Amino acid sequence: MRRKGVSYSKFGYIFSFPFILAFLVFSLYPVLYTAVIGFTDMKGVIPKPIHILDHPFQNFKDLIFDNVSFRTSLSNTALIWIANFIPQIVLALLLTAWFTNRRIKVRGQGAFKVLLYMPNIITASTIAVLFNSLFSYPMGPVNSLFEMLGFTHSPVNFLQDKTTAQGIVAFIQFWMWYGNTMIILIAGVMGINPALFEAAAIDGANGFQTFFRITLPSLKTIMLYTLITSTIGGLQLFDIPQLFLYGGPDDATLTTSVFIYGQAFKGSYMFNRAAAASMIMFVMAAILSGLLFYLMRDRDAARLKKAQMKIDKAAQATARGI
Amino acid sequence: MAKIQKDATVSLNINKTIIYIVCIALSLLSILPFWIMFVNATRSTPEIQSGLSLLPSTHMMTNLDVLLSKSFDPLKGFFNSLIISGFSTLCAVYFSSLTAYALVVYNWRGRQAFFTFIMLVMMIPAQASAIGFYKFMYQLHWTNSFLPLILPAIAAPAIVFFMRQYLLATLSIEMVEASRIDGAGEIYTFNRIVMPIMIPAIATQAIFAFVANWNNLFMPLILLTEKDKYTLPIMVSLLKGDIYKTEFGSIYMGLSLTVLPLFVIYFLLSRYIIAGVALGGVKE
Numbered sequence: 001m002r003r004k005g006v007s008y009s010k011f012g013y014i015f016s017f018p019f020i021l022a023f024l025v026f027s028l029y030p031v032l033y034t035a036v037i038g039f040t041d042m043k044g045v046i047p048k049p050i051h052i053l054d055h056p057f058q059n060f061k062d063l064i065f066d067n068v069s070f071r072t073s074l075s076n077t078a079l080i081w082i083a084n085f086i087p088q089i090v091l092a093l094l095l096t097a098w099f100t101n102r103r104i105k106v107r108g109q110g111a112f113k114v115l116l117y118m119p120n121i122i123t124a125s126t127i128a129v130l131f132n133s134l135f136s137y138p139m140g141p142v143n144s145l146f147e148m149l150g151f152t153h154s155p156v157n158f159l160q161d162k163t164t165a166q167g168i169v170a171f172i173q174f175w176m177w178y179g180n181t182m183i184i185l186i187a188g189v190m191g192i193n194p195a196l197f198e199a200a201a202i203d204g205a206n207g208f209q210t211f212f213r214i215t216l217p218s219l220k221t222i223m224l225y226t227l228i229t230s231t232i233g234g235l236q237l238f239d240i241p242q243l244f245l246y247g248g249p250d251d252a253t254l255t256t257s258v259f260i261y262g263q264a265f266k267g268s269y270m271f272n273r274a275a276a277a278s279m280i281m282f283v284m285a286a287i288l289s290g291l292l293f294y295l296m297r298d299r300d301a302a303r304l305k306k307a308q309m310k311i312d313k314a315a316q317a318t319a320r321g322i
Numbered sequence: 323m324a325k326i327q328k329d330a331t332v333s334l335n336i337n338k339t340i341i342y343i344v345c346i347a348l349s350l351l352s353i354l355p356f357w358i359m360f361v362n363a364t365r366s367t368p369e370i371q372s373g374l375s376l377l378p379s380t381h382m383m384t385n386l387d388v389l390l391s392k393s394f395d396p397l398k399g400f401f402n403s404l405i406i407s408g409f410s411t412l413c414a415v416y417f418s419s420l421t422a423y424a425l426v427v428y429n430w431r432g433r434q435a436f437f438t439f440i441m442l443v444m445m446i447p448a449q450a451s452a453i454g455f456y457k458f459m460y461q462l463h464w465t466n467s468f469l470p471l472i473l474p475a476i477a478a479p480a481i482v483f484f485m486r487q488y489l490l491a492t493l494s495i496e497m498v499e500a501s502r503i504d505g506a507g508e509i510y511t512f513n514r515i516v517m518p519i520m521i522p523a524i525a526t527q528a529i530f531a532f533v534a535n536w537n538n539l540f541m542p543l544i545l546l547t548e549k550d551k552y553t554l555p556i557m558v559s560l561l562k563g564d565i566y567k568t569e570f571g572s573i574y575m576g577l578s579l580t581v582l583p584l585f586v587i588y589f590l591l592s593r594y595i596i597a598g599v600a601l602g603g604v605k606e
Contacts, residue, residue: 011508012430019421022476026455027446033454042457095348098341103334106341114592115349117599121588122356123537125555126580129562130359133573141358144374175351180599187600229445236447239539243559257449257540264453265544275453282450289445 031282037275044269059276070277072251073259076166080241080255081234083170084177089226092181097211099182100189102197113186117179124176124239131172132244135159162252165245169253172240181226188222189215221295228292232285256281356581362574370570385571389579392565396579398550399557406468406542406553407535410475414531415524417476422485423512427498437486444479448540456544466548471541481527484601488523489516526598529591536584554580 038059042050053059063070095116099109106112119127134141138155146152158164192215200210238257241247247254247262254262256277264274362370365379390396424430425437459470493516501511517524539555546552552560560566561576588595 008508009428009430012424012428012433015424015428015508015512016421016436018417019477019482022417022474023443026470026474027443027451027477030451030455030458031446033458034451035454037453037457095345098345104338104341106338106345108345110593110596112345112349113596114589115352116345117592117596118352118588121533121595122581122584123555123558125537125539125558126577127355129558129573130355130577132562133362133570133577134355134358139371139373141362141374148374179352183596183599190600232445232447236449238449239537239555242539243562260449260452261540261544264456271453271457278450278453281447285445285447285450289442292445293441 034275034278034282037271038279040272042271042275043273059272060280063273063276063280067273069251069254070256070259073254073256076251076253077235077237077255080166080170080173080237080253081231083167084173085227085230085234088174088178088181088230089223091178092185093216095178095182096185096189097207097215099186100215101207103207113179113183117183119176120180122176125243127172127176128240128243131168132159135168159245160249162249165249165252169241169244172244173234173237177230181230184222184226185219188219192218224295225292228288228295232288232292235281235285235288356585359574359581360578362571363578365571365574367568367570370574381571382575385569385575388569389566389572389575393549394557394560394566394576395550395552396554396557396576399552399554399580400583402468402551403536403553403555406471407532409468410472410535411528411532413472414475414478414481415528418478418481418527419485419517419520419524420512421482422489423516425482425486426489426493427495440479440482444483452540452544455541459545465545466551467545468551470545471535475531475535478531481531484527485520485523488520492519526594526601529587529595530598533584533587 037050039052039056040050041053055061098104099106099112135143135158137143137157137159140155142158143152143155146156156164158168196214196218197210200214205213236257237255238261241253241255241258242261245253247258260274260277260281262268263270263277357376358374361376361378363385364382365375366381366384369375369379369381425433455470456465459465464470497515497519498511501515506514537555538553542553543556543559546556558577558580561573566573566576
């Protein structure tokens with residue numbers, strides 16, 4: 001865009017200035033501030049002079065080595081995430097295979113997509129309280145349903161049992177997100193070159209072979225994208241465990257985010273400990289983002305650059321030869 | 323030969339039947355919890371405790387009266403949520419489009435570095451900065467204000483990323499140059515020539531930004547402590563408190579009221595929403 005006479009490049013700075021300013025004030029500064037708080041003795045409601053600890057990493061050490069709750073929250077987050085992600089990706093893949101199968105041609109796909117995606121758009125806090133009511137004991141809708149269908153003979157106290165409580169949180173996550181994953185995967189399949197499927201059909205491949213030999217390998221990048229965004233999302237899991245059972249029973253649904261919120265804002269005001277936990281979480285998210293960044297980088301651009309460099313080198317070599 | 327073909331059709335039909343059964347079952351699984359919620363919002367507490375029903379009863383108004391007689395104020399929550407979500411969506415889409423425009427049209431030093439940086443910070447979780455953000459806002463006396471929930475939306479890296487892709491695909495530099503020759507200023511060109519081109523992308527991103535803000539619990543919960551500032555998701559947490567302990571009908575009624583606006587929006591815009599998800603880059 002550079003032209004003789006008028007240079008417009010200053011507008012590049014002017015137009016991105018609001019973004020940069022908002023980012024510096026509302027994102028970068030708070031992150032750095034949080035990091036600093038993690039090294040201090042800041043606690044309590046009343047502001048008082050704070051000091052960097054004598055052993056700066058004391059808060060981090062305490063969390064990782066001595067804090068049972070924090071470690072439980074990490075393992076809960078991982079457990080709930082795995083219990084939701086594996087069924088989620090399997091079901092999403094199955095539905096994708098069905099909805100994109102040219103021979104089967106499922107009718108009413110549009111309506112199915114709308115309905116399966118629906119839970120994703122509803123407020124997570126409402127869903128958490130709703131499921132808390134649905135699973136109530138002894139006379140909740142789910143208990144009634146299970147007895148009607150003959151699954152159980154006496155009411156089950158789902159919310160007091162650690163395993164069922166975790167299971168329900170994982171189920172809610174699964175139920176809210178599989179539709180989303182499915183739509184992303186279907187879009188991925190639509191992007192595959194149709195000639196590949198035609199060639200497979202001509203070679204006489206059946207549905208299974210086409211799916212496992214063509215669809216799945218072509219979806220690798222998109223599945224990695226889903227995997228990483230879902231992990232980062234899972235790391236931040238807050239609304240559902242917070243409003244479902246406040247992290248209970250007996251810390252069974254305490255996730256890292258619920259732990260951070262609890263430390264800082266529910267009576268104990270341990271800002272330093274919460275900040276240190278935030279930083280540990282931040283580092284984990286940063287590593288995952290780095291992976292995603294590496295994965296999503298502009299491959300064609302990188303390849304072009306490489307090719308260009310090769311040409312330049314060759315040109316130089318020729319020039320030197322002369 | 324005919325027999326083989328017939329066998330194939332039969333197995334295809336069996337497959338199809340299984341697929342429809344599973345899809346219908348999953349659709350029911352999506353609907354049923356909300357159906358029970360709406361039905362129970364019309365039933366009295368004894369009715370709810372006596373078992374499951376899929377047909378509405380007659381206690382809707384009683385439930386509503388009980389609900390509203392206590393601290394749950396859905397109208398207040400609705401308007402607070404509307405103000406926060408509305409303004410932060412405006413900030414997010416306008417300034418993201420502007421930033422994307424700066425990245426695409428102008429050739430400035432640091433442009434590439436800035437874009438790389440935007441991709442890097444796309445995934446910073448809110449929790450990572452929450453403590454520092456809260457302390458900072460506390461020092462500014464901005465807790466219980468809507469500003470800290472609206473202004474950060476100006477820097478929305480994921481939306482900038484999406485808008486940049488869109489501009490790269492649709493904007494022709496000739497159009498911008500023609501506007502310049504006609505003597506239009508840069509900001510005028512952006513507002514009057516470029517923004518209209520971007521409407522499809524803006525609409526998609528606006529829907530998702532609005533819904534994400536509307537559903538957000540973490541930040542409002544930390545910053546807003548006065549009851550008349552509560553957003554709908556915080557209001558929902560009141561339903562779990564002691565005040566509605568045995569008023570099950572009212573709890574379901576409160577939940578239904580918070581879901582209703584989303585249902586209306588979703589079924590009006592579902593086509594665009596699904597298309598938007600398919601475009602990717604929406605996952606939170």
